[in-house]
Amino acid sequence: MVTFSVVIPTYNRKAQLIKVIEGLENQSFPKKDFEVIIISDGSIDGTNEYLKSLESDLNLKAVFQQNKGVAATRNNGVANATGKLILFIDDDVVPHQDLLLEHFKAHQEHGLKENVIVIGPMLNPPNHTYEPWVEWEQLMLYKQYDAMNRGDWEPTARQFYTGNCSIHLNFWNNFGGFDASFRRAEDVELAYRMADEGAAFVWNNQAIGYHFAKRSYDSWLNTPYAYGCNDVIFTRNHGQTWLVPTIMREYGGRRAMIRMANAICLDRPVISSFVQSLFFSIAKVSHSLNIKKVYIAGFSLIFNLRHYQGMSDELGGRQKFFQLLAHETK
Numbered sequence: 001m002v003t004f005s006v007v008i009p010t011y012n013r014k015a016q017l018i019k020v021i022e023g024l025e026n027q028s029f030p031k032k033d034f035e036v037i038i039i040s041d042g043s044i045d046g047t048n049e050y051l052k053s054l055e056s057d058l059n060l061k062a063v064f065q066q067n068k069g070v071a072a073t074r075n076n077g078v079a080n081a082t083g084k085l086i087l088f089i090d091d092d093v094v095p096h097q098d099l100l101l102e103h104f105k106a107h108q109e110h111g112l113k114e115n116v117i118v119i120g121p122m123l124n125p126p127n128h129t130y131e132p133w134v135e136w137e138q139l140m141l142y143k144q145y146d147a148m149n150r151g152d153w154e155p156t157a158r159q160f161y162t163g164n165c166s167i168h169l170n171f172w173n174n175f176g177g178f179d180a181s182f183r184r185a186e187d188v189e190l191a192y193r194m195a196d197e198g199a200a201f202v203w204n205n206q207a208i209g210y211h212f213a214k215r216s217y218d219s220w221l222n223t224p225y226a227y228g229c230n231d232v233i234f235t236r237n238h239g240q241t242w243l244v245p246t247i248m249r250e251y252g253g254r255r256a257m258i259r260m261a262n263a264i265c266l267d268r269p270v271i272s273s274f275v276q277s278l279f280f281s282i283a284k285v286s287h288s289l290n291i292k293k294v295y296i297a298g299f300s301l302i303f304n305l306r307h308y309q310g311m312s313d314e315l316g317g318r319q320k321f322f323q324l325l326a327h328e329t330k
Contacts, residue, residue: 002059004034004100005083005169009073010091012045016212019094025058029100034087035059039077042067071178071186074162078169078177086172090163093122093209102207103166114171116200117191119155120164120207121145132287133220134213136299148203155201160191164209171199184226185234192240217280224303228310244311248328257297258304265305267318272309276302 006024010017017038024036036058040047042065051062063080065073078086087103089095096102099120106118124130124138148155175193178186191199235244251259265272283298312321 002033002035002083003104004029004085004087004166005078005081006034006036006087006089006100007074007077007081008036008038008089008091009041009070009077010038010043010047011041011067011070011073012043012047013091014043014045014047014050016092016094017047018050019212020089020091021054021056021058021060023095023097023099025056026097027095027100028098029104031058034100035061035081035083037061037063037077037080039063039065039073039080041065041070041073069180069183071182072180075177075180078172081169084169085166086169087166088162088164089209092212092214093163094125094212096208096210099164099207099209102204106202106204106207107166107168110200110202113200114168115198116168116202117160117171117194118166118202118204118207119159119161120204120209122161122163122209122211122213125210125212128210128212130213131215131217132284132295133217133299134215135287136283136296136303137220138211138213139296145205149205155203157188157191157195157199157201159201159203160187160194162187163211164207182230184223185230189230189234189238192234192238192243196239221276221302221306224307225310228307228312229314230310232311232314244324245328247311248325251325252329254304255297255300258301261301261305262308266309266312266321272305276305 008020038051038060040051040062048064054060061080063076065076074088085103085107087100103118103120107116110116122141130138144159147153171194174197175190178190180186182189231243231247234240261275265275279298279301283295283302286294286298308321312318315321315324
């Protein structure tokens, strides 16, 4: 049995995947002690042909399946794993040469306890340019990284980022993997279940992956909406009764402009679309002029509005949303 099984789901990202594999080929951790499992989730961009013809000194297994989504794809990867530890990285996260070594050191420092889950950062690659909304997303991640680095708070299930994390296979096997019915937030849903059973989340800022993220604006918009819907589903149907009340209590700490936008826009699609388009234009222009505070505020407003709209829709409308908000913040 090897120490690590590196599980990488991929879908139509051949160029990025090549960089990820090169990063794994240059690891300081002994190659004999890890395997790489790449699962192509119905790729049609030449990924499958590339993997079939790949010559590498890695212990690499390629798995091919019809498109099922990232949750089912990661589950399939673990089903093919033989390592004591599972390391999840995404196909746009290029590992630093010490990534595996740092994950292993963190597990060692915690006595190789099976309930320990190690999380590493997904940093900006040198000289890499993001789309403005993706740059905003990275800035929000960096805020969390900085807070954990300072010791302001310890990581929780809400920081379980499957782009760069490791978990004991035996502990994983207690939970049946990711819930494939979720296309978004399947990672934190699993993390909440694991936390309920005593998972300990550990942050290692030296377990570095470089995040070559690229996504369309429409895809970016859909993400917070799905998370908002799922937050309600997790609370109502999956035993996380603390989640929505916590979000509602945190609402008071949001900027006044975000709270005002929600009051005006929730369940009002025409007004909401206008406000989102307006702030998108403001954010893009301010980004091009490098007016950082303005473009951060603009994208933050759009992201939060989409998140709360998802919650509102899943709760049954704006009236129920604001009734629940009033109840939890009185």
